[in-house]
Amino acid sequence: MATTICNPSYLLNMSRFEAWLADSGIGVSVKQFPAGTRTAVEAALAVGCDVGQIVKSLVFMAAGRPVVALVSGANRLDESRLAAAAGTPVTKAGAEVARSATGYAIGGVPPFGHATDVPVFMDRDLLGHQVVWAAAGRPDSVFEIDPDRLRELSQATVADLKVVHGDGQLDLPTRAPRAEPDLPASGEVS
Numbered sequence: 001m002a003t004t005i006c007n008p009s010y011l012l013n014m015s016r017f018e019a020w021l022a023d024s025g026i027g028v029s030v031k032q033f034p035a036g037t038r039t040a041v042e043a044a045l046a047v048g049c050d051v052g053q054i055v056k057s058l059v060f061m062a063a064g065r066p067v068v069a070l071v072s073g074a075n076r077l078d079e080s081r082l083a084a085a086a087g088t089p090v091t092k093a094g095a096e097v098a099r100s101a102t103g104y105a106i107g108g109v110p111p112f113g114h115a116t117d118v119p120v121f122m123d124r125d126l127l128g129h130q131v132v133w134a135a136a137g138r139p140d141s142v143f144e145i146d147p148d149r150l151r152e153l154s155q156a157t158v159a160d161l162k163v164v165h166g167d168g169q170l171d172l173p174t175r176a177p178r179a180e181p182d183l184p185a186s187g188e189v190s
């Protein structure tokens, strides 16, 4: 399509989110990992960080309105806690709703910069890390950010969102060897 071919961000292999970031002057940089960052575990493996430092951006419907829950990759979201924070029952959004609400496909949904004005809730555990990593609009790209800055930029409501029976932690590898980013990466899915 001509409009895509003429898009400079396409020529630079940037995601739409990365182009938006550059325009906004927010000052965070995106890293691409050809091996993929589609899931929290994949992202932690690529980055070489704790899986708890990966920000999952999960889309839910709350009384007919989409909301996004930012959840540590080490935690399982407790939907009843999200419902309490949102003040209404919640159901997981389907892939198409997630895409239309945020502008991005599942696996690349960023924590802010969404296509529509989506209320954001943030797992308090994310604030316990020096830095966290979140999806940058495509399933092979993430960016590093201070969690307080993440909260500000997403205008998130901080809440206790994790499942707490047991220790609330998922049974996941916690640390992975560092991998080097490398270009080119696979295409944008959003």
Ligand code: 5CA
Pocket (backbone or CB within 6 Å): 037, 038, 039, 040, 043, 054, 055, 056, 057, 058, 092, 093, 094, 095, 098, 106, 107, 108, 109, 133, 134, 135, 139, 142
């Ligand atoms: N890029 C990674 C790490 S930043 C990422 O986006 N992870 S994520 O957790 O935010 O997105 C994947 C999540 O999307 C899965 O954990 C799952 O909860 C959810 N998901 C996967 N498929 C669907 C689907 N068909 N409908 C709704 N949600 C889905």
